[in-house]
Amino acid sequence: MHLGIIMDGNGRWATRLGRSRGAGHRAGAAMVRRIVEAAPDLGIGVLTLFAFSADNWRRPAAEVAWLMRLFREYLRGETERCVANGVRLEVIGRRDRIGPALQRAIETAYRKTAAGTRLHLRIALDYSSRDAILRAAQCLSPEAAPTRDAFSRLLAIADHGTPVPDVDLLIRTGGERRLSDFLLWEAAYAELLFTPLMWPEFGPEALREAIADFSTRQRRFGALPEAAAG
Ligand code: IPE
Numbered sequence: 111m112h113l114g115i116i117m118d119g120n121g122r123w124a125t126r127l128g129r130s131r132g133a134g135h136r137a138g139a140a141m142v143r144r145i146v147e148a149a150p151d152l153g154i155g156v157l158t159l160f161a162f163s164a165d166n167w168r169r170p171a172a173e174v175a176w177l178m179r180l181f182r183e184y185l186r187g188e189t190e191r192c193v194a195n196g197v198r199l200e201v202i203g204r205r206d207r208i209g210p211a212l213q214r215a216i217e218t219a220y221r222k223t224a225a226g227t228r229l230h231l232r233i234a235l236d237y238s239s240r241d242a243i244l245r246a247a248q249c250l251s252p253e254a255a256p257t258r259d260a261f262s263r264l265l266a267i268a269d270h271g272t273p274v275p276d277v278d279l280l281i282r283t284g285g286e287r288r289l290s291d292f293l294l295w296e297a298a299y300a301e302l303l304f305t306p307l308m309w310p311e312f313g314p315e316a317l318r319e320a321i322a323d324f325s326t327r328q329r330r331f332g333a334l335p336e337a338a339a340g
């Protein structure tokens with residue numbers, strides 16, 4: 111199962127508690143650790159987390175710098191834990207606008223965790239789904255007529271990842287009901303779940319409930335349900 115999560119609400123969570131937005135992002139990073147730990151036992155094979163969108167550069171420089179620092183800390187701190195837990199870590203998105211130290215941390219994490227088979231963890235950083243689709247399209251030769259599967263593979267590879275199946279379940283925390291340029295192609299038939307919980311409140315128990323909800327949904331992919339199909 112491929113789960114995508116738009117981890118939204120760090121700032122509002124912190125503000126409500128009278129804390130800084132930065133403290134919210136730190137709490138958010140701590141929750142990433144717990145969710146990553148819980149995911150494999152819940153049947154999740156691929157987990158794509160939206161950490162920083164290409165549009166998030168529009169935020170104040172101080173907040174962006176704080177987030178970049180947290181990403182570096184997270185990657186450096188988590189790489190060994192990922193190796194121990196069989197987690198293969200990839201970062202998808204652009205690489206040319208982030209600092210060299212973060213680039214190195216990404217490459218190290220990628221190299222060290224490459225053998226992990228329990229969970230394929232993809233962190234979307236400086237990520238835009240529409241830009242990813244354009245980059246993949248640029249890789250096509252003019253006479254190419256790609257299949258959907260071939261284009262899906264290209265999409266992952268053009269964004270520094272490796273091929274993944276389509277998204278089965280897409281969760282957005284933080285109460286907003288929008289996709290904000292996340293996995294537009296890959297989520298064509300994803301089940302959507304919007305929760306009012308802020309990301310730092312979305313723990314393993316909430317994830318378990320989300321998976322239980324997902325398992326009650328009937329997915330038809332345009333066909334008729336089996337009972338009616340005769
Ligand atoms: C999500 O939380 C994290 C990032 C976008 C980096 P926000 O920072 O968007 O939190 P809110 O939406 O302002 O509460």
Ligand code: IPE
Pocket residue numbers: 116117118119160161162163166286288290
């Ligand atoms: C989406 O959240 C991006 C991430 C969670 C990384 P935003 O907070 O940036 O999205 P909008 O601006 O509310 O659409």
Ligand code: MG
Pocket residue numbers: 118119284
């Ligand atoms: Mg937000």
